[in-house]
Amino acid sequence: MLVALTGGLPDSVPIGEVRDAVQALRKAVADISVEDRQRCSSDETLTDDDRKAILQVVGKATAPFQAQPVAEAKGRPARSDWRP
Numbered sequence: 597m598l599v600a601l602t603g604g605l606p607d608s609v610p611i612g613e614v615r616d617a618v619q620a621l622r623k624a625v626a627d628i629s630v631e632d633r634q635r636c637s638s639d640e641t642l643t644d645d646d647r648k649a650i651l652q653v654v655g656k657a658t659a660p661f662q663a664q665p666v667a668e669a670k671g672r673p674a675r676s677d678w679r680p
Contacts, residue, residue, distance in 0.1 A: 599642070599650045608663045617661035624657035 609617045625633070632646050642650075 599636070599647055599654070609658065609661045610663050613661040617658050620657040620661065621654055624654050627653045627657075 628650055632642070632650055634640075635642055635646060636650075
């Protein structure tokens with residue numbers, strides 16, 4: 597949970613979706629590798645690869661609750677170099 601929070605995943609979850617997103621996040625913990633879960637609950641420091649793997653799992657779980665960028669919501673790519 598802390599990796600997800602410090603990784604910024606909940607930042608774009610609308611307030612009305614937070615409870616459901618937290619539930620999905622809790623369920624996703626089972627999909628994190630045993631080794632990464634053990635490191636999280638020990639004195640060991642997580643590597644960048646560990647963090648990426650964890651963020652990928654929890655990112656998938658919370659993706660349905662993430663607010664879409666405005667440009668994507670309007671059917672355009674969410675890129676700064678988009679030109680009409």
